[in-house]
Amino acid sequence: LAKTTQPISMDSYEGQEVNITCSHNNIATNDYITWYQQFPSQGPRFIIQGYKTKVTNEVASLFIPADRKSSTLSLPRVSLSDTAVYYCLVGELTRSNTGKLIFGQGTTLQVKP
Amino acid sequence: GAVVSQHPSWVICKSGTSVKIECRSLDFQATTMFWYRQFPKQSLMLMATSNEGSKATYEQGVEKDKFLINHASLTLSTLTVTSAHPEDSSFYICSARGRLRGRPDYEQYFGPGTRLTVT
Numbered sequence: 694l695a696k697t698t699q700p701i702s703m704d705s706y707e708g709q710e711v712n713i714t715c716s717h718n719n720i721a722t723n724d725y726i727t728w729y730q731q732f733p734s735q736g737p738r739f740i741i742q743g744y745k746t747k748v749t750n751e752v753a754s755l756f757i758p759a760d761r762k763s764s765t766l767s768l769p770r771v772s773l774s775d776t777a778v779y780y781c782l783v784g785e786l787t788r789s790n791t792g793k794l795i796f797g798q799g800t801t802l803q804v805k806p
Numbered sequence: 807g808a809v810v811s812q813h814p815s816w817v818i819c820k821s822g823t824s825v826k827i828e829c830r831s832l833d834f835q836a837t838t839m840f841w842y843r844q845f846p847k848q849s850l851m852l853m854a855t856s857n858e859g860s861k862a863t864y865e866q867g868v869e870k871d872k873f874l875i876n877h878a879s880l881t882l883s884t885l886t887v888t889s890a891h892p893e894d895s896s897f898y899i900c901s902a903r904g905r906l907r908g909r910p911d912y913e914q915y916f917g918p919g920t921r922l923t924v925t
Binding site: 734738780795 | 897917
């Protein structure tokens with residue numbers, strides 16, 4: 694399982710775009726990149742997943758360069774309710790895979806008014 | 807809505823007693839369930855992986871005799887913390903992997919967590 698490195702914390706203000714970058718130099722060919730959000734005393738919540746290039750859904754975008762050694766989660770126009778810990782995970786997602794997810798330290802995002 | 811539930815959401819027990827935490831997948835069959843532990847200000851730590859009808863696989867350093875896991879059905883896994891001590895106080899989170907309403911069957915869904923306090 695590829696190791697991931699993220700900034701420990703980030704600060705932002707309401708209405709700004711936030712970009713959180715994750716490094717995963719040892720990503721394998723079959724690995725996907727998945728981001729989760731966690732609020733205090735709650736389980737992680739799936740945000741977005743991608744393999745390469747760009748993925749966008751209703752809450753975020755995920756940018757993955759060609760070498761896939763890093764990825765950037767982009768949150769448009771954050772609000773106070775986006776204050777949370779964001780985890781980047783890398784792993785193989787196939788039926789035959791064990792499905793183990795190894796969480797790194799995560800990035801604590803603090804959105805200020 | 808929630809696809810994985812945990813019960814109880816919080817529990818306080820006395821040192822030396824055992825406590826059981828349930829994890830249920832709602833509206834889908836979970837081929838695999840996972841148990842995590844999270845201490846304050848720290849990340850989630852995977853404790854064990856359980857498949858329905860077979861013994862759980864524990865991560866290195868996790869005592870299998872202390873943290874008993876039973877995955878008796880495709881919708882229920884239980885974690886029993888035996889002879890709990892204050893150092894076992896933590897936030898326990900389960901996740902379930904399975905096919906949900908047209909989604910790929912390898913996707914994983916997390917429960918809301920259970921706060922255990924041992925006094």
